[in-house]
Amino acid sequence: MKSREDLLKAAREEIREMSVEEVKAYLDEGNDSVLVDIRGLDEWERGHLEGAIHIPRGRLEAEVEEKVPDKSKETIVYCAGGVRSLLGALSMQELGYENLISMDGGFGDWEDAHYPCAQPPTPEEDEGPLNPERLIDEISHLEALVEEKKEKLKSTR
Template structure:
């Protein structure tokens, strides 16, 4: 069995090594991250774009939001575009800052990123902190846009403003 696992790993690395030569490609992967995500998926509920959209439309103007929509992407990603009414909290500060953003651990939270991987891990982390109603947006903002939903686009980014000078 060990020899089979080693040969499988060697095949995966050999395939990925061919792809490694391009500048923008990822590092050689044995598939550990993908395997880890699959284990996390068992414990974290993923929610579709249509489900999130329906929930956001239920917002009561007198009582505020129906769900806390958290963007856990990098600042430069948020600065380019984000889902309207989302709250920015980078993945790196989520655990530290969540209590000031959502003090009640029973409140519904949907976490999103670019494609759904970081948000899956963020949702797991929030569950480990005791949050009871946390979900990850399946497919992230990419699926949100693919479904034809609008995003808030910033008129200019910091880089655009620097370039003017």
């Protein structure tokens, strides 16, 4: 049985790795690569590379062919530190993807280098009622439903 280190060694022999500095320079040159972020949703929501496609590692094999249909297009896969992306890229290679790069150091090193990140909108920008009167109506309606359910419970006891 292979160890984790055996898997990583085999993946490094098959998959090209680039540091975050190399990836940044590469993208700045205008290379049209697909970026695939395989971190979890909570990690993705805290920030990610601009233009990246999110496919959590646990869903990669099930979703990648739909989200990245061109298997010949250069694809840069990244995670938080570079291990999941390396193994994910190896899985993608087994699915027929040809031009894969794993970003060594991952999003953690990207952030540490203070490179630009796409962030979800802050709650002040994204949330809140567009129509406060409607929100008040909804709250009143829900309170009435709760009271109705309480009355039904009391009557069945």
